Amino acid sequence: MYMSECVVAAFRGTAVACYQLAITFGILMAYCFCIGTRTLDSSASWRIIVALGNVFALILGIGIWFLPESPRWLMMNNKHEEARRALEKIRGVRTDADRSVVEHDFEEISRNIEIEKNSASSFWKSWAECFVGHKGTPKLVYRTMLGIIIQSLQQLTGVNYFFYYGATIFQSVGIEDSFITQIILGAVNFVCTFGGLYVMENFGRRQPLIWGGLWQGAFLIIFASLGVAKPPEDNPKIGKGMIVAACLFIASFACTYGPGAWIIVGETFPMRTRARQASIATASNWTWNFLISFFSPFITSAIGYGYGYVFAGCNLFAAGFVFFFCYESAGLSLENVDEMYSVKGLRAWQSEKWVPPNKERRGDVADSAPKKGDDKYQEGMGLSPQPSTHEVPRA
Structure with a gap:
């Protein structure tokens, strides 16, 4: 959520996908450490692994102090100048052109937050709104359920079936060393997540998840069919085929649902309830x-x-x-995502073609942000343009 609020739309997919990359790197490192301590006969074989986790937690705890606060959070809490400085630091302002981009982002965020503040709710009511909705926020319950289901489906792909019980599975197909199994699966997961950085940034959010689900389903069918057809313990070729199917399944997961589920959570929710909805979605993942x-x-x-x-x-x-x-949010600012959900009659499978009214294409920075009351603003929010109250100058 922090990364999605800080990174520009053009690179947000890659940045949030790096979260999954870090997870896979951590998993692979843990497997390597386990191999290094497996020869120890005492409790040190697992105590060392736990202690090493504290080292990385300490690095994160110290490093976070040097990062700027989320500009959107700062503006939500009336710290406008701090928000502007945070935007400048994040965007790396060096030229007037860079500054104009910051000003555009500042105005767009400010406009969106102003609307949300005008309909602010109490702490407990804002939690309830995630499930009952709010009149001024489009498709709030829809987006809550979308986050819950996408995060649930990330687990229901079956990836942790292989990571938690891969050693047991592959012992039955002839690989006795469980540590080798872990290294194989961890390495495939880590290396292929680099592909996920490219896929999620260049092919959007919807297409990788759709094709990833089909790919993973196909190789799980192959995996299960091989295992059911003949006992892999007595048929080495069957066992090898199951290992290949499992690795290709994990390769697909690493490129699609691994990073994709976190990107969807980071991009889908409105500012007023983003932290709450992200927490609910993540809780469903861990459940x-x-x-x-x-x-x-x-x-x-x-x-x-x-x-x-x-x-x-x-x-x-x-x-x-x-x-x-699932709506396509690639190339849109978080404020534009709210506008997209506001458009009446726009279906998820049509959303890839939707472009903000003040831009020629997704990822563009408009010359100026539309102001509240402008025709473009009204159209972007799914409302009818208001008639002009100004007289047309006469010749």
């Missing part, structure tokens, strides 16, 4: 994470590799859900 990690051993013992069919179905459902309900 499904827990449920899958808890119930997977019982389900696997009951249906074996047929469990892959369950996740395949979830991936195919995810592809359909994104097509029908």
Whole structure:
């Protein structure tokens, strides 16, 4: 959420995707540390790993003090000059052209926040609004549910089925060293997330999630079918095919749903309830994470590799859900995203073609932001243009 509020629209996808890249790097490092300590016979084999986690937490805790506060948060709390300075620092102002971009962003953010402040709610009421809606905020409940479902589907792709129980799965196909399994899966996940940085920035948000769901569903069907057809323990070729299918599944996840779910959460919500909706969506992610990690051993013992069919179905459902309900937010400022959700009759599958009324194409910086009451502003908010009250000069 912090990155989505600070980074310009043109690079926001890449920046937020770096969050997922850092996660995959951390997972891979943890696997490497585990290999380094596995020969220790004492409790130090796991205590060292836990202690190393504190080192990185300390680096983050110290480093965050040197980062500017979110300009949008500052403006929401009436700290306008601090917000302007934060924008200048984030944008790296060096020329007059850079300063004009900052001024445009400042005006656009200020205009949006002014509207939201005029309809401000109490603390508890703002939480309730996430589920009951607010008259002045378009599709608030819709966006809450979108965030919850996208984050849930990230877990229901089945990726953690492989990361939590990959060692057990691949022991049955002939790989006895569980640490080797972890390194293989972790390396594929980390390396392919670099591809995710490119994919999510250059192909938008919707298309990668749609095609990713189809790709992942296909390889989960292959994985499950191979495992069900013949026991992989007795058929090395079947086992190798399952490993390839699992790696190709993870490669797709790393390029699509891994970073994509976090980008959607960072871009979808309005300023007034963004922190609350992001918290709710993230909670759904961790809830499904827990449920899958808890119930997977019982389900696997009951249906074996047929469990892959369950996740395949979830991936195919995810592809359909994104097509029908997820709006395209790539190349739009967070304020423009609100405008897009305000347009009456605009469907999710049509949203890729929507362009802010004051711009020629997505990613452009307009010469001047539309002001409240302007025709372009009214049209962008999905309202009818107001008739002019000024007389036309006579010749």
